[in-house]
Amino acid sequence: DPLLLERAEVCWNRSAHTAEFARSIARQQQLDEWFCHCAGLLHCLGDLALLRVLQEWQLAGGELDEVRITQVLRTFSAPYGSELRRRWRLPLELRELIAAAYQLGGGVYSREKLIVNVAAQMASLGADEDVTQIAQGKPARLLKIGVSQLNWWRGAPMIR
Numbered sequence: 001d002p003l004l005l006e007r008a009e010v011c012w013n014r015s016a017h018t019a020e021f022a023r024s025i026a027r028q029q030q031l032d033e034w035f036c037h038c039a040g041l042l043h044c045l046g047d048l049a050l051l052r053v054l055q056e057w058q059l060a061g062g063e064l065d066e067v068r069i070t071q072v073l074r075t076f077s078a079p080y081g082s083e084l085r086r087r088w089r090l091p092l093e094l095r096e097l098i099a100a101a102y103q104l105g106g107g108v109y110s111r112e113k114l115i116v117n118v119a120a121q122m123a124s125l126g127a128d129e130d131v132t133q134i135a136q137g138k139p140a141r142l143l144k145i146g147v148s149q150l151n152w153w154r155g156a157p158m159i160r
Contacts, residue, residue, distance in 0.1 A: 001058055003066055007073070008051045014123045015044040018101060021119035024153050029143065031111055039094060039116050040123075043101035046081020047073055078102070104139065114139040122154060 019040030026033040050073060058064050085095050099105075100113035101120035117139045125131065131150040134140055140150070 001055065001064065003064065003069060004051050004055050004058070007069060008048060011044040011047040011051070014120075015041050015048075017123035018043055018116070018119045021122045021153055022116050025115045025119060025143070025145070026112065028149075029111060029115065031115065035094070035097070036112055036115050036119070039097040039101065039112075040119055042085065042090075042094075043098050043116070043120060044081075045084055045098075046077035046079070049084055050077050050080055109139070109142065111143065114143050118143065118145065118150075122150065125154070 017040075019037045022036035022040040023033045026036040051069075054064060054069060054072065082095070082099075085098065090098075097110075097112055097116055100109075100116045104113060104117055118134060118137075121134045121137070121139075122131070125134075131154060132147055135145065135147045135150055140146075
C-alpha cells in the first residue's frame with residue numbers, strides 16, 4: 001500500500017539518520033560510536049514492525065486510511081517496539097539508550113543517552129528547519145555541541 005510504504009520509508013530514513021548522527025557525535029566525543037549507532041537504528045523498530053502488521057492486516061481484507069494508520073502508530077508503536085526489544089533480550093543498557101531517542105527522563109544522563117537524544121532530534125528536523133533550538137537544549141549544552149557542529153553533521157554525507 002502506498003500509504004504504508006511512504007510511512008515505512010520515513011521511519012527507516014529517520015532511523016538511518018539518527019544512527020549516523022549518533023555515530024558521528026559519539027566519535028567526536030570519543031565514545032562507543034557503534035553502540036550509539038545501533039541504538040539509533042533500533043529506535044523506530046515499533047513503527048516499522050507495526051507497519052508490517054498493518055500491511056498483513058490489509059492483505060487479509062482489512063481497510064486502512066491515513067487517519068487510522070496515524071492513530072495506530074501513535075497508540076501502539078512505542079509499547080510494541082519496547083516489547084520486541086525485551087523479547088529479543090536486548091541488553092537493558094541498549095534498551096535504555098534506545099529510549100533516550102524519545103526522552104531522557106529524570107536523573108543523571110550518560111553521555112551516550114545525550115548523544116542519541118540529540119541525534120534523534122537532528123533526524124527529525126525538516127530540511128529548512130534551524131538547528132539552533134537543538135543547540136540550545138539541555139542535551140546539546142551538556143555535550144558542549146554548538147550550532148556550527150550540528151550544521152556540519154547535518155551537511156555531512158550519510159554512510160549507507
